[in-house]
Amino acid sequence: MANEALKQEIQSALRNTTLSRTLGKFCETYPEKRLKSYAGVNFEETRDSIREVKGYAAEHIDEMIEKFTKNCTARGGHVFHATSTEEAMEYVRNLVREKGVKTIVKSKSMASEELHMNKVLGDDGVLVQETDLGEFIIALEGNTPVHMVMPALHLNKEQVADLFTDYTKEKNEPIIAEEVKTARKVMREKFTHADMGVSGANVAVAETGTVFTMTNEGNGRMVGTLPKIHLYVFGIEKFVNSLSDARYIFKALPRNGTGQRLTTYLSLYTGATEVCLDKDTDEKGPKEFYCVILDDPGRREILADEDFREVYDCIRCGACLDVCPAFALLGGHVYGSKVYTGGIGTILSHFLVSEERAEQIQNICLQCGRCKEVCGGGLHIPEMIMKLRERSTEKHQNPTYKFALDAVSDRKLFHSMLRIASIAQPAFMKPGQPMMRHLPMFLSGLSEGRSLPKIAQVPFRDIFPTIPQNVENPKGKIAIFTGCLLDFVYVDTATAIIKDLNSIGYVVDMPMGQSCCGAPATYMGDRKNATVTAKLNVDAMSAENYDYIVSACPTCTHQLREYQEFLKDDPEYYEKAKALGEKAYDFCKLFHMLGGLSDEGDGKEMNITYHDSCHLKRSMGVYEEQRELLTHTKGVHLTEMKESDVCCGFGGTYSIKFPEVATPILAKKIEHIKETGADTVAVDCPGCMMQISGGLDARGLDVDVKHTAVIIAEKRGLM
Amino acid sequence: MGAADVMYERFDKNLQAVNGNSWLATVPEAADIIVNAFKENGIPDTCLCETPLLKEMGLKKALEDAGITVYTDHIRLHSETAKGGICETQCGIADLGSVLQLGDDVDARLVAGMSEYYIGIVRLSTIVDDYDAMFDQLCAMEELPTFVGFITGPSRTADIECVSTVGVHGPLKLSILVVADV
Ligand code: SF4
Ligand code: SF4
Numbered sequence: 001m002a003n004e005a006l007k008q009e010i011q012s013a014l015r016n017t018t019l020s021r022t023l024g025k026f027c028e029t030y031p032e033k034r035l036k037s038y039a040g041v042n043f044e045e046t047r048d049s050i051r052e053v054k055g056y057a058a059e060h061i062d063e064m065i066e067k068f069t070k071n072c073t074a075r076g077g078h079v080f081h082a083t084s085t086e087e088a089m090e091y092v093r094n095l096v097r098e099k100g101v102k103t104i105v106k107s108k109s110m111a112s113e114e115l116h117m118n119k120v121l122g123d124d125g126v127l128v129q130e131t132d133l134g135e136f137i138i139a140l141e142g143n144t145p146v147h148m149v150m151p152a153l154h155l156n157k158e159q160v161a162d163l164f165t166d167y168t169k170e171k172n173e174p175i176i177a178e179e180v181k182t183a184r185k186v187m188r189e190k191f192t193h194a195d196m197g198v199s200g201a202n203v204a205v206a207e208t209g210t211v212f213t214m215t216n217e218g219n220g221r222m223v224g225t226l227p228k229i230h231l232y233v234f235g236i237e238k239f240v241n242s243l244s245d246a247r248y249i250f251k252a253l254p255r256n257g258t259g260q261r262l263t264t265y266l267s268l269y270t271g272a273t274e275v276c277l278d279k280d281t282d283e284k285g286p287k288e289f290y291c292v293i294l295d296d297p298g299r300r301e302i303l304a305d306e307d308f309r310e311v312y313d314c315i316r317c318g319a320c321l322d323v324c325p326a327f328a329l330l331g332g333h334v335y336g337s338k339v340y341t342g343g344i345g346t347i348l349s350h351f352l353v354s355e356e357r358a359e360q361i362q363n364i365c366l367q368c369g370r371c372k373e374v375c376g377g378g379l380h381i382p383e384m385i386m387k388l389r390e391r392s393t394e395k396h397q398n399p400t401y402k403f404a405l406d407a408v409s410d411r412k413l414f415h416s417m418l419r420i421a422s423i424a425q426p427a428f429m430k431p432g433q434p435m436m437r438h439l440p441m442f443l444s445g446l447s448e449g450r451s452l453p454k455i456a457q458v459p460f461r462d463i464f465p466t467i468p469q470n471v472e473n474p475k476g477k478i479a480i481f482t483g484c485l486l487d488f489v490y491v492d493t494a495t496a497i498i499k500d501l502n503s504i505g506y507v508v509d510m511p512m513g514q515s516c517c518g519a520p521a522t523y524m525g526d527r528k529n530a531t532v533t534a535k536l537n538v539d540a541m542s543a544e545n546y547d548y549i550v551s552a553c554p555t556c557t558h559q560l561r562e563y564q565e566f567l568k569d570d571p572e573y574y575e576k577a578k579a580l581g582e583k584a585y586d587f588c589k590l591f592h593m594l595g596g597l598s599d600e601g602d603g604k605e606m607n608i609t610y611h612d613s614c615h616l617k618r619s620m621g622v623y624e625e626q627r628e629l630l631t632h633t634k635g636v637h638l639t640e641m642k643e644s645d646v647c648c649g650f651g652g653t654y655s656i657k658f659p660e661v662a663t664p665i666l667a668k669k670i671e672h673i674k675e676t677g678a679d680t681v682a683v684d685c686p687g688c689m690m691q692i693s694g695g696l697d698a699r700g701l702d703v704d705v706k707h708t709a710v711i712i713a714e715k716r717g718l719m
Numbered sequence: 720m721g722a723a724d725v726m727y728e729r730f731d732k733n734l735q736a737v738n739g740n741s742w743l744a745t746v747p748e749a750a751d752i753i754v755n756a757f758k759e760n761g762i763p764d765t766c767l768c769e770t771p772l773l774k775e776m777g778l779k780k781a782l783e784d785a786g787i788t789v790y791t792d793h794i795r796l797h798s799e800t801a802k803g804g805i806c807e808t809q810c811g812i813a814d815l816g817s818v819l820q821l822g823d824d825v826d827a828r829l830v831a832g833m834s835e836y837y838i839g840i841v842r843l844s845t846i847v848d849d850y851d852a853m854f855d856q857l858c859a860m861e862e863l864p865t866f867v868g869f870i871t872g873p874s875r876t877a878d879i880e881c882v883s884t885v886g887v888h889g890p891l892k893l894s895i896l897v898v899a900d901v
Binding site: 018022025026075131132133134137150151152153155156157160176177179180181183184187188191192208210216217218219221222225226242243244247250251258261262263264265266267268269270271272273274275276279280282284 | 792876880
C-alpha cells in the first residue's frame with residue numbers, strides 16, 4: 001500500500017469525531033481504572049508468571065498439541081490440527097456441509113477471522129451471525145474492528161440506531177439502553193435456532209483438554225449452550241500446559257482489557273458437554289464438540305524467530321492499545337488488518353496477515369514505550385517494531401533518508417552541514433518567526449503546529465574550551481556527551497550542566513570526536529549507520545578515562561547504553577561499549593546520585609510543571625530524582641500536569657513522517673500544560689524541549705520551557 | 720462477627736460492586752425471599768432446576784402459591800420465554816462476588832444464561848476466599864467437569880460509546896441467595 005493511501009486513512013480517522021471523543025475519553029480514564037482493578041494483585045508478578053507458563057508452552061508446542069488432542073478426544077471432543085489457514089477453513093467448510101449446518105452463531109474468535117470464515121461460509125449460503133454486540137454492529141456496517149476489545153468504538157449511538165433501524169425495519173431510538181435491548185431481542189432468535197456455535201478460546205489447556213472463553217455479554221455462553229454442534233477455532237499461541245497455569249492469564253486479561261477484576265462470564269469446556277437435542281421431547285445428550293487448532297506457517301515463523309518469539313506470550317488483552325498515544329488518536333482502522341491493531345497489531349499483521357501492510361504501519365509507532373509498561377505478556381513491543389523497521393530498511397530504504405543518515409554518520413560532513421545551516425538559516429525563516437524549515441534530518445519537516453529553534457551561531461564544542469572550571473580538589477572527572485541538539489541548538493543547557501557539576505566538585509571534559517548518538521538511524525531501522533556511529537562514539541568517548549559520562553538527552557543516554565547491543569559481534573568493541581554504557585547517566589540521575597540535592601535557590605517564585613520524557617521515565621526508570629531536585633530548589637513550585645508521561649509527539653524522527661499524528665498529540669500536551677497555569681515547563685530532554693516550546697510558541701503562549709539543569713543553575717546563581 | 724459472616728459480607732459487597740445483590744438466609748427463610756424478589760420485579764414465570772436443597776426449601780410450591788408459573792422440565796423450551804430462572808450453583812468466591820456452575824447439566828446452564836432475572840443459590844460453606852483458592856480447588860479435582868462456569872454479576876456491555884450497560888444477552892438482573900449452612 002502506498003504511503004499516500006495510509007496518510008489518507010490517517011486523515012479520515014482524525015476527522016471521525018465520535019472515534020476521537022469516545023476513544024480519547026476511554027484512553028484517558030483507562031490507566032486509573034486498570035490500576036484500581038489490580039488492588040491486591042501484583043501485576044509484575046502476574047505478568048512474569050504469564051511469561052513463564054506461555055514460554056513453557058511455546059518451547060513444548062508439539063507436546064501441547066498432542067496432549068490437548070489426546071485429552072479433549074478422551075472427553076468426547078474431535079480435534080483437527082490445521083497447518084495452514086486454508087486447511088483449517090477447508091475442514092470447517094466440510095464439517096458445515098456434512099452436518100447440513102444452515103445457521104451459525106459466533107462469539108468472538110480472532111482466529112476465525114484469519115480464516116475469513118464468515119465470508120467463505122457466507123458464500124456457501126450459510127448464515128453466520130456475529131453475536132458480540134460490537135461485532136454485530138460492525139458486521140451491519142460492513143466494517144472491521146477499530147479496537148481489539150471494543151470493536152465498534154468509532155460509531156455513536158445515533159449511527160447504531162440507524163443501522164438497527166435498517167436491519168430490524170423498525171424505528172430504533174438513539175438510546176443506548178434501548179439499543180442493547182434490541183440486540184438482545186434480535187440475537188435471541190438466532191441463538192435458539194442456530195445449528196452450530198463457533199467460539200474463540202482465550203486459553204487452551206493441554207493437560208486437561210479444556211478451552212476457556214471469557215465474555216461479559218453472555219453471548220459466549222449461549223453459543224456454547226444452545227446449538228447441538230460447537231466448534232472452537234484457536235491458534236497454537238493459546239496453549240498453556242496445566243489448568244493452574246491458566247489462572248495467571250485470567251488474572252491479567254480482564255484487568256488489562258477493561259479494568260474489571262473478572263468479566264461476568266468465564267466458561268471452561270472440557271470435551272462434549274450436554275445439550276438438549278430436542279426441545280419438544282426434552283431429550284438430552286452430549287453435543288458434537290470440535291476444536292480446530294490453527295498452526296499456520298506464520299505462527300511457526302514467530303516461534304522460530306529469536307527476535308519475535310515472545311509475541312507468543314501476548315494474551316490479546318488490548319492494554320497496549322489503550323495506552324498508546326498514536327492509537328488513542330487514530331483507532332484501529334489505519335492499522336489496516338481486519339484482525340489485529342495497534343503496536344502489537346503491527347507485529348502480528350506482519351506474520352499473520354500482510355507483511356506489506358505491516359511495513360507501512362510500523363511507522364505509526366512513536367517508540368514511546370508506554371505499551372510495554374502495561375503489557376500482560378511483558379512483550380517488548382517498541383523494540384520489536386524497531387526490528388521490523390530494521391528488516392524492511394534492509395530490503396529497501398528510502399533514498400532521501402539514506403542520504404541523510406549516511407551524512408549524519410559521517411561526523412565531519414554532518415557537523416559542517418549544521419554549521420552551514422546556522423549561517424544559512426535566515427534565508428529559510430519566515431519573517432518574524434524563529435522557524436527553520438530545511439535543517440538536515442531530524443530537524444527538517446517539523447514545522448506544522450510549532451516553531452523550531454534556531455541553530456546556535458556558535459556550537460557548544462567551540463564554547464566549551466572557553467568555560468572556566470575552577471574546581472578545587474575535584475572529586476572526579478566526567479565526560480559530557482552532548483548529542484546534536486545540545487551541541488548545535490541548546491548550548492545554554494550544555495553550559496548549565498558544566499556549571500552544575502562543577503558546583504558539586506566534578507570537572508567536566510568534552511571529547512571532541514563525538515558525533516550524533518545514532519538514534520535517528522536506529523529509529524529509521526538503519527542498523528548499518530547506527531553501528532558506524534556507535535563505533536565512532538565508543539572510540540571518541542574513551543570511557544576508561546572518566547568516572548562517568550553525562551548526557552542531558554535521554555535518547556542519547558539510552559543509545560549510549562545500547563551500543564553494546566549493536567556491537568555484540570565485535571569482541572573488542574563490545575567490551576568498550578559495555579564500559580561506556582555502564583558509565584552513562586542522564587544529567588538529573590547523575591547529579592542526584594552525586595549529591596546534587598540541595599535546598600539552595602534564589603527564592604523567586606517560579607511555578608513549574610514537569611513533562612516526563614518517554615526514554616527517561618520508561619527506558620531508564622527516572623522520574624523521582626528530577627522532581628526532588630526541582631521541588632527542593634527554593635522558589636520552585638511544581639504542579640503536575642495531566643498525563644505528564646504521555647509522549648509529546650516528538651519521537652525522534654517521527655514528526656517528519658507523521659506530522660498529522662504528532663501535531664494533535666502535541667496539542668493535547670499543550671492543553672495539559674495550560675491547565676496547570678505554570679509559567680515554566682521543566683523537561684529533561686532537548687527533543688521534548690524543542691517540541692513543546694515550538695508548540696507553545698506557535699500558539700503565542702508565554703510559557704518557558706527549560707531543562708532541569710538550567711533551572712538548577714539559574715536558581716542557584718551558577719550562570 | 721464470625722468467620723462465616725465475614726465471608727458473606729465480603730461476598731455481598733463484591734457482588735454489589737458488579738451490580739448484583741445477595742441475601743443470607745436459612746433454608747426455611749429462602750422461599751419467601753425469592754417469591755418476594757420475583758413479585759417485586761414483576762416476574763410472571765420462571766424455570767427452576769430442582770435439586771434436593773431447592774426441594775427442601777419448598778420453592779416450587781411457594782412460587783406457585785404466589786401465582787408464578789414454574790417450569791421444572793422442558794427447560795430448553797421454556798427458557799426461551801420464561802422471565803425468571805432459578806438454580807443451585809456449586810460454589811462461590813467471596814473476593815469477587817462470583818458463583819460457579821460445575822457439572823454437565825444443561826438445564827442449569829440454560830436457566831443461568833437465558834433468564835431476564837436470574838437467582839442463583841449457593842451454600843455459604845462452599846464459598847472460598849478468593850480466585851486463587853478457587854483455582855486450587857479446581858486443579859485438585861480428579862477430573863474436571865465438562866463445564867465450569869464463573870458467573871460474576873449480570874451480563875453487561877460497553878460496546879456502544881463505552882457506556883457501561885447492564886443486561887445484554889444474559890440476565891438483566893442477578894441475585895444470589897446464600898444459604899447459611901455454617
Ligand atoms: S511504543 Fe508508544 S507509540 Fe509505539 S506502540 Fe507502544 S505505546 Fe504506541
Ligand atoms: S501485546 Fe501485551 S498488552 Fe498488547 S494485547 Fe498482547 S498481551 Fe496485551
